[in-house]
Amino acid sequence: MFLPTYRILRQYNKQINSFRKKSVSSSNGSESPLDGIRIIDLTRIIAGPFCTMVLSDLGAEVIKVEQPNHGDPCRKWGPFINNTHESCYFISINRNKKSMCVDLKHPEGKNILLELARKSDVLIENYVPGKLDELHLGYKDFKKVAPHLIYCSVTGFGPKGPYRDRPGYDVIASSMGGLIHSTGALDGEPVKVGVAITDITTGLYAHGAIMAALFKRTRTGRGQKIDCNLLSTQLATLINLGSNYLNVGKESKRWGTAHESIVPYESFPTKDGYFTVGAGSDAQFTDFCKRINHPELSQNSKYSTNELRVRNRQELEPLLRSIMKMKSNEEWNKIFLGASFPYGPVNTLKAAFEDEHIKAINLVKTLDHPVAGKIKVVGPPVTYNEGGNYVKSPPPVLGQHTNEILTDLLNLGEDHIEDLRKRNIVQ
Template identity: 40%
Template sequence: MRSSDREPLSGIRVLDLCRVVSGPFATMQLGDLGADIVKIEDPRHGDESRRYGPPFVAGESAYFLSVNRNKRSCAIDLKSAAGRDAVLGLASVADVVIENFRPGTLDKWGLGFEVLRLKKPDIILCSISGFGRTGRDAERPGYDLILQGESGVMDITGDPDGPPTKVGTSIADLVTGLYASQSVLAALMRRERSGEGGRVDVSMLDAMASLLTFNAGMYFASGESPKRRGNVHPTISPYEPFEVRDGWINVGVANDKFWTSFCAVIGRSDLLDDARFETAPRRAANRDALVAILSPIFASNSRAEWLQALASAGIPCGAIKTVGEVCETAQLTERGMIQTVRHPVVGDVRFIARPTRFEDEPPRPSTAPPILGEHTREVLSEWLGWTNERLERLASEGAFGDVGKKFVPPSMSIP
């Protein structure tokens, strides 16, 4: 376990009853900030994401490894009486419990908020679900793809003449996880002032709908739903990707000042006198004509040549990079954002560290994502003071699984 008084959340204990992405991403944010995260997993299979792949590295899922650093794993059977008592014991000494089961599941297991609050009056329970704890859709299961569609985000993503398109990462899971961690921090601050805990309800639908921002504003103002625009901006042009000789770049000519400099860089100062493009609104209105002029110009040089020329003139621009290029980029490396930890099974595991820093210090070293049940005895002994004899007795009762049991991936991967 990491231990440093310099971490913002040092001393905060979080009981993590989450699986897959949204909840684990939330607790990873808190772990990155120094909280002690204890992850409760089913002794038989662990977090479902341990089976997501390929790729698997030495039997460990790259998917699981990506969202579970800075945590300790306890393999405890929540459905057994002994396991339930163990979790209630851990909750009684925790500051926060986070879960992302379907609403009502914890109540069914005897681990609901009212029970937790009897054990720890100032406990904070954060519940993550697809559609929230209330409303007509509360019982519906929520997965990232489903919520990308239900939130309207897919309908405004993609080519205007193509189908609705999902975002290339699990944006619904991830933004919900960020909101959950933010909400937990706010609840901790409230408890610091009032001494009261409470429950936090974070809905994936609510989280994704909040991202509509100006798109929702356009609908509320006009009564018309915005349409898919592909890679173009509704009010700015050129503000989009262009294909160059060896790849793609983004160019952001966001005002008339940039437009003047841009025309000089591309050798087309004559465009400044073209009435179709003399102001930002006119450039947006005549985007097709402008792009038809610019596309062959950009295709004539390489990505590096264009980025250097545009950047030298102060024009916002950037490469459209592959994931591999991003993971190896010098800027992230120089800022300490690419970290390596030693995993007991996989060996070296690399990941992108937390993006926040304090006093300009880079993120501190992390601990490796845990093996299933790796810390069961350690945590029960440390948090609850349980003796080896008691641990052995509970193990014989089936309360928790083998310590550090290695998962063997199935022959068929899970999409």
């Protein structure tokens, strides 16, 4: 894998750091919520990196510690940008971070990490439970040298129970946690969600837990251990489906895009695609029927209430499909303009990113990457009126900031660092 040397990147890093400082005060002179917070990121793939990206958007300095010569495995997951080895996958969840390569199995590598912990606020890792304890880099080891440190573990199944030692991936947790069983066409095969949604929601739970622990530390001065896992997150996010089973023993089933409790609430085929409509109240259904030029449907005694529409869905839904099929998505968009009910086309990614609303809110950001050139990322979806979320720098090249961190934070001399490099302890 081609990588610029750390010497070539020094000037680039200085420019990025200068931009970081400017962006901090770019909104009414206010700082971001997590300015001054430093996070050691030992995570890979999605859940952990997504969590630390959210925290980095909020101002935290995130140091991504990677394995020399290899790095995060998703660096190798294509497609790649502009004929480089820079992965779209990696770029999607690693902006605003610094990359430092350290061999954690080497005693000197461990010491570097322990020293870094003394000057950091949070450590987040996603190793199988017990793996870092074997390396003497578990919570107890860090607590001895940095009792203020908040240590967050993100795993597949948590530190307890018969599955604790099993590796966990999104598709496994969503399989075992009931999501895939509930997703797919009516009477069809189970279907995986298009993105790793269980990883993402676990990362969001971890982000919230870390924020809460930081807030508690302002009162106690102490750090603590946090455990988040994919399977527990998946069950927690079943919401009404989980409640239905737990309280009345009702098993879930696949509904495609439809809703078992609301009719109409699904994607209907049109002349040129699919269009989604949801009528959550009887008044909304009446408005919908008027706009599709069939007001008699809302007056029909079989469909006058949502309870009746659900009961008679097998008769009503085919009628609505035949009506919606008569016009294009663009035509339905114009007909439904100003409607009381929610609606929208089923967009391709091209249509989604070219939507006038997405362009108007400037959600997509363009960054200068030191290797890949111009890259685009989806910015933070949350805004603050005083400070908050900023896309400050592109995802780092592997080992891009090793020298900076060893020099500026740990006060190591150039000769010492060069010796560590020659022995492959750092990169």
